[in-house]
Amino acid sequence: MIFNIGYLALVIGLVVALFGTFAGYWGGRTRSANLADSSFHAVYAVGALVVLASVILWYGLLTDQFQVNYVWSHSERALSSFYKFSAFWGGQAGSLLFWTLLLSIYSVIAAITFRKQQIVLMPFVNAVLLITSAFFLALLIFAANPFEQIAFTPPDGQGLNPLLQNYWMVAHPVMLYLGWVGLTIPFAFAVASLLSKKLGNTWVRIVRRWTLVPWMFLSAGIIMGSQWAYMELGWGGYWAWDPVENASFLPWLTATAFLHSIIIQDRRGMLKIWNMVLIWLTYFLVILGTFTTRSGILESVHSLALSNIGPFFLGFLIFVVFGFLWLLFDRLPLLRSENRIDAVMSREAAFLANNWLFLGLAFATLWGTFFPMFSEIVTGQRISVAAPWFEKVNGPLFLLLLIMMGVGPLLGWRRTSLSQLRRQFMWPLLITLVSGVALFFMSPRIYPVVGLAASIFVAATIAQEFIRGVMARRTSTGENPALAFWHLIRRSGQRYGGYIVHLAIVLMGVAIIGNEFYVTRTDVTLAPGETAVVGGYTFVFNGLNAEHVGNRTEFAAYFSVLDQDGQKALGTVTPRRNIYDKTPDQPTSEVGLYMRPLEDLYVVLNGWEDGVVTVSIFINPLTMWLWIGGILLILGTLFSLWPRPHPRSATARAPAAPAIAG
Amino acid sequence: MLWLTIGVVVGITVLVIAYVTAPLWRPRKPLVETDDTPLTALIERKDATLRAIKEVEFDYQMGKLSEEDFERDNVRLRHQAIALIRHIEELAPDAGELDTQLETLIAQQREVSDSASGNGADVAEAETEPEVLLEAEKIFCPTCGALAAPDDNFCATCGAPLRKATPA
Structure with a gap:
């Protein structure tokens, strides 16, 4: 009974969402407050109905209601409550409901936040958000019903995919979805400003925060996904250019480009059409990404099932493309630029170059991701482009982007004179040159050295920005360096938070270069008590142990790590394999990891016989900096988001109120 | 059981529609x-505009703008800000706080002009000096603050009528 209610809640939700879309659109067009209010009520009602449906599905999962097909196929009695809870987004129908749930929550928050402030935009915003909700509700109702029931109640479920029984895999999809779904909000504002013809810079200023927050979640989601791949898949790496990884990366690229180019629109009134296109591409890629991950149209380890949701997605994507392009062309005359780019050596030009690079990366990645599908359609054969193709094409683009990241912030708006250029670039270039030559002597390989030198260049420019910023504050306020530093990131958070994010990207770049060029892998077979010397470390195998835990058997191989001579003990590594009771043919790997600042010792248990184990020992240089960079990236984004003290604006706004009333 | 389900669903539907x-x-x-x-x-x-002024000042302190570029941008932006504040004053005369802001801005403006003319002793910068002075006679769009020629009727940037700004 309760599950029928869940399903019908979704049906009512769909009807309300469709009505709310109409009410918002028509209310905005005819400037009717009644219809506009109705669209707000529709947003809240859809939110409540989706929450109700979600609570019902969670209830089914947590209380083992195996007569529900979704619960039966994605859970089991022996699963811990934690994973029963996360099984909500472990399968197709559930993760689509989760999408809808997050979208409803975001929509309600946006509606409450801007109801009084953006009276003309909001009805249209509601319409865009509700039509997206309506699409997902239609999917849930007609193509992927999470409340579908079986005629009898099976005694136990089939269990959750073992790969998903990992805490990173619980957090990773949540972060990713928070990012993806959240990017609907800036798109909704963009479309609303097109529909309402309020095409000033207001929407851009509103959405900066609402793009940064999802962007931060998306970044965190991607990093967590890498962490999961690194720890669980056991092939030595963290990123394989798998179509599903690309699906999360594509909107990240366009959203990052968008975050940069809205600065120019805010500051100089330029790139208005471009920004519209970027946020539309982002939204398109989010829907496309959900489609590719959920439909199995592109084969990959993640695509859990082929299903009948494909035609729905295709229809909606076509609607998004043509609907938006029509709207954009119709409003084109209203999107004139207020300024031109004055000189090549200006920050605007640097921003534009950065945008082109991001877009180039996005197109290359998109092409590589969909190439197997195209080749299948055209030639009947599925030809995959593998990781080396992506690395060859995207590597140089990333390098250019890295260099632009150092150059751009040092240029002034409008133009930068030669003497200014000299003053800005002398020190960073000098440091880069010296360290580049030193690096080349240490490792005479051109590509990694160029990459590392570029990283050093960017780091030097960022350091220079901080030092000069602190000095400038000191001369004007006389603060001590620490206080000046604090005020710098507090008062100019947007800029200095951005620099912290840049620094995080540099750290991640360094880690990627290390892993791309300097990884070593050694396979060894050891009996208990035997040792192997790999990469300057001595590995002592102490024995294998098997233990049944919950719904699986864990096989653990214990190693001690000593220095080269086997004198000084450094630590232990314990690679494991888990064999799940329900799916013994899908063992999962837990790598044994010993992290050091300069390199990771990464040990994978490949097999065992009579206590003798075969392991792969990877020495992964600098990997730790990928995760440190990830944390720094979040931190920098938070600084950038933090509202800065703005007393002048607050007092200036105050007199506006009585004037309106009068 | 079936009737209960129907009852609950009908109840929810009625509530939602209402x-x-x-x-x-x-x-x-x-x-x-x-x-x-x-x-x-x-x-x-x-x-x-005020944010832009701050940013230009900061860029100048950081050495990203030459003195010449800084002065030109600074003067232009301050003129914009003054035009905008004047216009706000017209629309909302009781905005007392704005008065002081305007005063400060104009005072700062004088300082900038003074320093510009002070530094402009050498030949290279002599060119910029009359421009700074001339700009005081030029008019600014009351809507967007862009610079306009004195005999323009409409703003070249945003298309707003320029004459509306003159007090009736």
Whole structure:
């Protein structure tokens, strides 16, 4: 009974969402407050109905209601409550409901936040958000019903995919979805400003925060996904250019480009059409990404099932493309630029170059991701482009982007004179040159050295920005360096938070270069008590142990790590394999990891016989900096988001109120 | 059991329909654009200009702008800000706080002009000096603050009529 209610809640939700879309659109067009209010009520009602449906599905999962097909196929009695809870987004129908749930929550928050402030935009915003909700509700109702029931109640479920029984895999999809779904909000504002013809810079200023927050979640989601791949898949790496990884990366690229180019629109009134296109591409890629991950149209380890949701997605994507392009062309005359780019050596030009690079990366990645599908359609054969193709094409683009990241912030708006250029670039270039030559002597390989030198260049420019910023504050306020530093990131958070994010990207770049060029892998077979010397470390195998835990058997191989001579003990590594009771043919790997600042010792248990184990020992240089960079990236984004003290604006706004009333 | 389900669903449906359509039965009301008055738009533009001034100053202190570029941008932006604040004053005369802001800005403006003429002793910078002085006679768009020629009727940037600014 309760599950029928869940399903019908979704049906009512769909009807309300469709009505709310109409009410918002028509209310905005005819400037009717009644219809506009109705669209707000529709947003809240859809939110409540989706929450109700979600609570019902969670209830089914947590209380083992195996007569529900979704619960039966994605859970089991022996699963811990934690994973029963996360099984909500472990399968197709559930993760689509989760999408809808997050979208409803975001929509309600946006509606409450801007109801009084953006009276003309909001009805249209509601319409865009509700039509997206309506699409997902239609999917849930007609193509992927999470409340579908079986005629009898099976005694136990089939269990959750073992790969998903990992805490990173619980957090990773949540972060990713928070990012993806959240990017609907800036798109909704963009479309609303097109529909309402309020095409000033207001929407851009509103959405900066609402793009940064999802962007931060998306970044965190991607990093967590890498962490999961690194720890669980056991092939030595963290990123394989798998179509599903690309699906999360594509909107990240366009959203990052968008975050940069809205600065120019805010500051100089330029790139208005471009920004519209970027946020539309982002939204398109989010829907496309959900489609590719959920439909199995592109084969990959993640695509859990082929299903009948494909035609729905295709229809909606076509609607998004043509609907938006029509709207954009119709409003084109209203999107004139207020300024031109004055000189090549200006920050605007640097921003534009950065945008082109991001877009180039996005197109290359998109092409590589969909190439197997195209080749299948055209030639009947599925030809995959593998990781080396992506690395060859995207590597140089990333390098250019890295260099632009150092150059751009040092240029002034409008133009930068030669003497200014000299003053800005002398020190960073000098440091880069010296360290580049030193690096080349240490490792005479051109590509990694160029990459590392570029990283050093960017780091030097960022350091220079901080030092000069602190000095400038000191001369004007006389603060001590620490206080000046604090005020710098507090008062100019947007800029200095951005620099912290840049620094995080540099750290991640360094880690990627290390892993791309300097990884070593050694396979060894050891009996208990035997040792192997790999990469300057001595590995002592102490024995294998098997233990049944919950719904699986864990096989653990214990190693001690000593220095080269086997004198000084450094630590232990314990690679494991888990064999799940329900799916013994899908063992999962837990790598044994010993992290050091300069390199990771990464040990994978490949097999065992009579206590003798075969392991792969990877020495992964600098990997730790990928995760440190990830944390720094979040931190920098938070600084950038933090509202800065703005007393002048607050007092200036105050007199506006009585004037309106009068 | 079936009847209970139907009852619950019908109950939810009625509640939702009543809630969503409730605003439609109220007396008709147009959307009032509290967020879109010329005044709020002007204040927003003024805030953006003040931010831009701060940024230009900061860029100059950081050595990203030459003195010449800084002065030109600074003068242009300050003129914009002054034009915008004057216009806000016209629309909302009781905005007392703005007075002091305007005073400060004009005072700072004088300092900048003074220092510009002080530094402009050598031949290279002599060119910029008359421009700074001339700009005081030029007019600025009351809507967007862009610079306009004195005999223009409409703003070349945003298309707003320029003559409206003169007090009636």
